[in-house]
Amino acid sequence: MATWQFSVVLIPASWVEENSYSSSALYDEEGYDTECAWKDRQPDSEFKTVLGEILSPSKSWHKELLTWGNEKEHDIQVWVENEAIDGIHIRLDLNQNLNEIIIKVVKAAKALNCSLFFPELSSVAEANEFELKNAIKKSNAAKFVTNPKEFISELSKKT
Numbered sequence: 001m002a003t004w005q006f007s008v009v010l011i012p013a014s015w016v017e018e019n020s021y022s023s024s025a026l027y028d029e030e031g032y033d034t035e036c037a038w039k040d041r042q043p044d045s046e047f048k049t050v051l052g053e054i055l056s057p058s059k060s061w062h063k064e065l066l067t068w069g070n071e072k073e074h075d076i077q078v079w080v081e082n083e084a085i086d087g088i089h090i091r092l093d094l095n096q097n098l099n100e101i102i103i104k105v106v107k108a109a110k111a112l113n114c115s116l117f118f119p120e121l122s123s124v125a126e127a128n129e130f131e132l133k134n135a136i137k138k139s140n141a142a143k144f145v146t147n148p149k150e151f152i153s154e155l156s157k158k159t
Contacts, residue, residue: 002072003151004095006141008105008132009034010088010114012041016124023117023124032119035086042084043112050111051076051088054104074101088114094136094145102132 011026015037019025026032048057048066055069055076069075073093079086090105092098109116109127116125118135125131136142144151 002093003144004141005091005093006136006139007119008090008092008135009117009119010090010109010112010127011037011117011124012043013113013115013127015041016115016117019124021115021124023122026117027122032117033086034117037117038084038086043088043114047078047085047088047112050108051078054090054101054108088112092136094139094141098136102129102136106132 011034023032025036026034051068055074058067058069058075060067064080066078066080067075071091073096075091077089077091092101092105106127106129108114114127116127116132116135117123118125118139120139121135123135125135140151143154
């Protein structure tokens with residue numbers, strides 16, 4: 001993922017409610033994995049159409065990966081294994097105008113009965129524009145796009 005991209009993952013709202021809006025069950029020693037959230041909670045068969053309203057379908061590099069958009073800018077990736085998805089991963093290019101795509105992402109999340117998971121922030125939120133914009137503002141990608149030199153300087157101090 002590019003430094004200027006922000007990641008948001010759609011996960012079933014029913015799972016989020018059952019887990020009291022906590023993302024801790026999505027993490028293990030290797031990072032995060034949303035497969036547990038999608039187990040027994042597969043989206044409606046129209047999910048491809050819903051995601052196609054955000055970005056145009058694109059050619060995937062793997063037979064089990066569905067993609068929309070352009071991986072260098074905005075994109076969506078959905079891994080399908082044994083006819084079951086394990087996550088809907090969306091990357092937003094913060095160098096682009098985000099107003100329209102934020103509206104589309106939230107609309108799709110609601111249509112799919114999903115909440116928003118922000119891996120970088122280890123947080124889960126209801127699908128709405130305020131929550132998505134707020135998470136973007138807090139992200140490292142936003143800090144990088146706003147002031148790359150300062151971001152790199154701060155990053156080098158941490159290492």
